Amino acid sequence: MSRPSSTAEVTPPSPARGPIRAVVFDLDGVIVDSSAVMREAFSIAYAEVVGDGPAPFDEYNRHMGRYFPDIMRLMGLPLEMEEPFVRESYRMAHLVPLFPGVRETLETLHSRGIRMGIATGKAGPRARSLLDQLGVLGLFGQVIGSDEVARPKPAPDIVLQALGNLDVPPHEAMMVGDAVIDLLSGRDAGATAVATTWHGGDIAALLAAGPDLVVHAPAELLAHCPVVSVSR
Numbered sequence: 001m002s003r004p005s006s007t008a009e010v011t012p013p014s015p016a017r018g019p020i021r022a023v024v025f026d027l028d029g030v031i032v033d034s035s036a037v038m039r040e041a042f043s044i045a046y047a048e049v050v051g052d053g054p055a056p057f058d059e060y061n062r063h064m065g066r067y068f069p070d071i072m073r074l075m076g077l078p079l080e081m082e083e084p085f086v087r088e089s090y091r092m093a094h095l096v097p098l099f100p101g102v103r104e105t106l107e108t109l110h111s112r113g114i115r116m117g118i119a120t121g122k123a124g125p126r127a128r129s130l131l132d133q134l135g136v137l138g139l140f141g142q143v144i145g146s147d148e149v150a151r152p153k154p155a156p157d158i159v160l161q162a163l164g165n166l167d168v169p170p171h172e173a174m175m176v177g178d179a180v181i182d183l184l185s186g187r188d189a190g191a192t193a194v195a196t197t198w199h200g201g202d203i204a205a206l207l208a209a210g211p212d213l214v215v216h217a218p219a220e221l222l223a224h225c226p227v228v229s230v231s232r
Contacts, residue, residue: 020225021114023114023221024173024176025118028120029065029201031136032096041092042081042085045084046081049080063075064201065153066153066181068122069082089126101217105218107139110139113227114225117142118143119162120145120146142162142165142166146158153181153182154181156186156190159186171191174194174213176196176215178195180206193212194214194215194221197214197215
């Protein structure tokens with residue numbers, strides 16, 4: 001799948017932090033608990049394209065957050081795995097839930113005037129389809145997939161594009177993610193890099209990356225996102 005040759009232009013961020021007016025989220029492991037479905041889809045795709053033997057999902061999981069074709073290149077696996085992986089992911093999408101507390105947190109942020117976006121390793125159409133099925137797509141002003149930027153995470157492009165379209169400067173925004181590449185992308189964009197721990201992944205590696213904030217439940221974000229002034 002080809003990527004656009006350019007992304008939205010965004011003015012370099014000021015070093016001074018302002019009040020938070022926007023939150024950009026990673027999707028898998030932060031908003032949705034998709035690990036079980038991804039494991040099954042990956043196993044089916046591996047069996048179809050590669051053949052017998054155990055699918056190396058644990059290695060795949062270590063690259064979570066990256067664009068699927070990029071993970072295949074890193075693992076030395078055939079790019080042809082993408083078609084059955086995507087097919088099975090769509091087929092089982094109804095089995096993917098929101099993490100507990102996510103819906104309520106998103107609704108509260110929205111009611112406070114916080115602009116929200118998604119910057120995901122998934123392809124954009126698949127991410128939007130899943131969020132629509134879960135009934136939360138309308139809460140996000142932007143949902144951008146890795147196929148919709150020239151350079152996906154850990155580059156800052158996807159965060160900068162989301163914030164540019166939300167019309168919020170990076171120094172007044174958070175990037176919230178469960179992987180080191182989310183933190184790198186957010187930090188290099190000039191946003192506050194927030195690590196989440198409710199996904200149950202490699203928390204030690206995440207903390208070692210030095211996030212600006214660590215939150216252990218979705219509702220903890222609310223303490224850092226007060227009501228946006230209507231005068232702005």
